[in-house]
Amino acid sequence: MADTQTPGGQTLLFLTDEQLRKGIEAMFFAYRGFTADPDRILEEYRLGRAHHRALHFISRAPGTTVNNLLSILGVTKQSLNRVLRTLIDDGLVESRVGTRDKRERHLFLTESGAALEQELSTAQRERMRQAYREAGPEAVQGFRTVLEAMMDPELRHHFNRTRDDGDE
Amino acid sequence: MADTQTPGGQTLLFLTDEQLRKGIEAMFFAYRGFTADPDRILEEYRLGRAHHRALHFISRAPGTTVNNLLSILGVTKQSLNRVLRTLIDDGLVESRVGTRDKRERHLFLTESGAALEQELSTAQRERMRQAYREAGPEAVQGFRTVLEAMMDPELRHHFNRTRDDGDE
DNA sequence: GTTTTATGTCAGTGTTGTTGACTTTCCAAG
DNA sequence: CTTGGAAAGTCAACAACACTGACATAAAAC
Numbered sequence: 001m002a003d004t005q006t007p008g009g010q011t012l013l014f015l016t017d018e019q020l021r022k023g024i025e026a027m028f029f030a031y032r033g034f035t036a037d038p039d040r041i042l043e044e045y046r047l048g049r050a051h052h053r054a055l056h057f058i059s060r061a062p063g064t065t066v067n068n069l070l071s072i073l074g075v076t077k078q079s080l081n082r083v084l085r086t087l088i089d090d091g092l093v094e095s096r097v098g099t100r101d102k103r104e105r106h107l108f109l110t111e112s113g114a115a116l117e118q119e120l121s122t123a124q125r126e127r128m129r130q131a132y133r134e135a136g137p138e139a140v141q142g143f144r145t146v147l148e149a150m151m152d153p154e155l156r157h158h159f160n161r162t163r164d165d166g167d168e
Numbered sequence: 169m170a171d172t173q174t175p176g177g178q179t180l181l182f183l184t185d186e187q188l189r190k191g192i193e194a195m196f197f198a199y200r201g202f203t204a205d206p207d208r209i210l211e212e213y214r215l216g217r218a219h220h221r222a223l224h225f226i227s228r229a230p231g232t233t234v235n236n237l238l239s240i241l242g243v244t245k246q247s248l249n250r251v252l253r254t255l256i257d258d259g260l261v262e263s264r265v266g267t268r269d270k271r272e273r274h275l276f277l278t279e280s281g282a283a284l285e286q287e288l289s290t291a292q293r294e295r296m297r298q299a300y301r302e303a304g305p306e307a308v309q310g311f312r313t314v315l316e317a318m319m320d321p322e323l324r325h326h327f328n329r330t331r332d333d334g335d336e
Numbered sequence: 337g338t339t340t341t342a343t344g345t346c347a348g349t350g351t352t353g354t355t356g357a358c359t360t361t362c363c364a365a366g
Numbered sequence: 367c368t369t370g371g372a373a374a375g376t377c378a379a380c381a382a383c384a385c386t387g388a389c390a391t392a393a394a395a396c
Contacts, residue, residue: 017289020293021228022312023300026311026312026316026319026327029323030195030314030319031199032323033318033320034318049383050383053196065343066342066344075383075385078384078385079385082383101341102393103341103392103393104342104393105342105344121185121192132188132191135310139310139313140310141310142303142308142310142313143307143315147198149298149300149302150296150299152200156197159193159194214350218351234374234375235373235374235375243352245374245375246353246376247353249375249376250351251351253376266374269373272375273375
């Protein structure tokens, strides 16, 4: 990868359109791989990717409100509501009226909801783990750095709310 | 990122579920950013992401056949056909009957098709370029490495058919 | 007490995926 | 040369899931 230092010390990258296009295609193909395993599992449950996303973020932040989930997922409330309705009807998610603010609904995974979330998450983590292993530790760091730079600022905020700075 | 060397020299990564989950969320949020700019442009043309993908790969391999596009995009031929029909009706793509094999249709961008593809591609490349700049050259290398490792082998094959090994 | 906020619902529309049935073309076995 | 199967593409119908807009309910905020 071509790069130079300016007198000021800033790193410049000279990127051809071709190199950028390859990056774009890499995102496209990788995202397909990224969702392939959960998609197969979801099919058995007659659920879609939208349900997976909801399960993921409810699992991540138990007791989260509908509104919070909306801003994370970036869909309309009508769209999210359909998804949550299915999950609640299927006994995977429980919706509890807020105590402080009774307008709010706090969302929790039920036992079977947590089990499905685990199944989905494990499959996806294994794919990720395998990719990380193949690529090596420095690559992983770079991967995360570029992904974060690619997010919209507002989404980056959501991402960093649960930032893991582990042992890096 | 924790890593050690085995006596055999293989690099091992010890990745917590938490770290892997963050990687998963990074993919999710980054992909949203990745598609945001083209999506806005496509809206003006009353087209969707599927049209963008078709335009991209036709632009990349002019004269490609429908069948080839199918295996790259991983959708049914009926689904792709609807997308191509729209693009052809809108005068963005031209479909020429094959000379060797008259069953095949070779696909080309028209002048206005190429113009739209440029517009979409430029927007997406700028996002990618900005992210690359922020992240720095080593990060870009790692990013590409992990993404490639995340692909299904069959998709990786498509990805590598146009491999750019530039000045790396 | 009026306004705003949080949530949910109904109706309608659009994109994109699916399957099934069909035509045209090619190729190869008889 | 014909015939039958496979391949490429098309048309039609349907399903999933996103969207907008309008409206309802309840509770919090001012």
